[in-house]
Amino acid sequence: MSELTLNNGITVPQLGFGVFQVPPEDTQRTVEDALEAGYRHIDTAAAYRNEAGVGAAIAAAGIARQDLFITTKLRNGDQGRAQEAFQNSRKALRLDYVDLYLIHWPVPSQGLFVQAWKEMERLYENNQIRAIGVSNFLREHLDELLKSSEIVPAVNQFELHPSYQQADLAAKCRDLGIAVEAYSPLGQGADLNGNAVTAIANTHNASTAQVVLAWHLAAGNIVIPKSSQASRIRENFAASTLTLSDEEISAITALESGARLGSDPAVASFTQL
Numbered sequence: 001m002s003e004l005t006l007n008n009g010i011t012v013p014q015l016g017f018g019v020f021q022v023p024p025e026d027t028q029r030t031v032e033d034a035l036e037a038g039y040r041h042i043d044t045a046a047a048y049r050n051e052a053g054v055g056a057a058i059a060a061a062g063i064a065r066q067d068l069f070i071t072t073k074l075r076n077g078d079q080g081r082a083q084e085a086f087q088n089s090r091k092a093l094r095l096d097y098v099d100l101y102l103i104h105w106p107v108p109s110q111g112l113f114v115q116a117w118k119e120m121e122r123l124y125e126n127n128q129i130r131a132i133g134v135s136n137f138l139r140e141h142l143d144e145l146l147k148s149s150e151i152v153p154a155v156n157q158f159e160l161h162p163s164y165q166q167a168d169l170a171a172k173c174r175d176l177g178i179a180v181e182a183y184s185p186l187g188q189g190a191d192l193n194g195n196a197v198t199a200i201a202n203t204h205n206a207s208t209a210q211v212v213l214a215w216h217l218a219a220g221n222i223v224i225p226k227s228s229q230a231s232r233i234r235e236n237f238a239a240s241t242l243t244l245s246d247e248e249i250s251a252i253t254a255l256e257s258g259a260r261l262g263s264d265p266a267v268a269s270f271t272q273l
Helices: 024-037 049-062 076-093 115-123 140-148 169-177 187-192 195-204 208-219 232-240 246-253
Strands: 002-003 012-013 041-043 069-074 097-102 127-133 155-159 177-185
Touching: 024 049, 024 232, 041 049, 049 069, 049 076, 049 097, 049 127, 069 076, 076 115, 076 177, 097 115, 097 155, 097 169, 115 127, 115 140, 127 140, 140 169, 169 177, 187 208, 195 208, 195 246, 208 232, 208 246
Parallel strands: 041 069, 069 097, 097 127, 127 155, 155 177
Antiparallel strands: 002 012
16 A cells, blocks of 8 residues: 655555444444455544544454554534543544544634644644644635644645545645545545546446546545445455556546535534534
């Protein structure tokens, strides 16, 4: 599995496994399937309410801690108490430290994300987190954060898939040394049905999901597909072995349509509590 080096020198497996919308009662089994398939990067969040299942899977797998990369996120409603919220997540995960901790959404109407970031900087300086970053931050949110921060985020995780690439935001992140991490990388399945993706999949005797994931990997994105089916989990992981031509990459890039699927970070204000 290829790895990317973040701006503080630590490395992250480029292809990870996400557990968004995985029910708590299914999380341990699903993560165990992912670890068995070869994933070493697991992405969860306090808002998903399945951190405990991720922690149970890690404990049961018996994989050396240094061989795993675990991400979780600060809930929107916890931005005013980031230190306490982090400790709750760390304990639910049964970990001494977390590899990457993200502010889940900026929620600009609260006016708290800079305060939360300063608390996360302290946790990072105390070696409880190996890297800190953000999620769903637009250009203006990054600008506001960087005016007051000592540490540049290591990662910005946001919606990114062939039909919604946010190219300007991705370019700004890379110019700042912030790694781009794509959630909903398959467009929640909608990006798998186009003629271009299907034709490329047929050429490589691959699945359409593998083709889109390979496009992400070629672009340098960290990517976190999710599935609850063991066969699909293994299939997605095999995307790391697929190499696309420049022409094939361009054909997928041309699918941009500006079709956002999730909430708009400029106005999203839910608490996640």
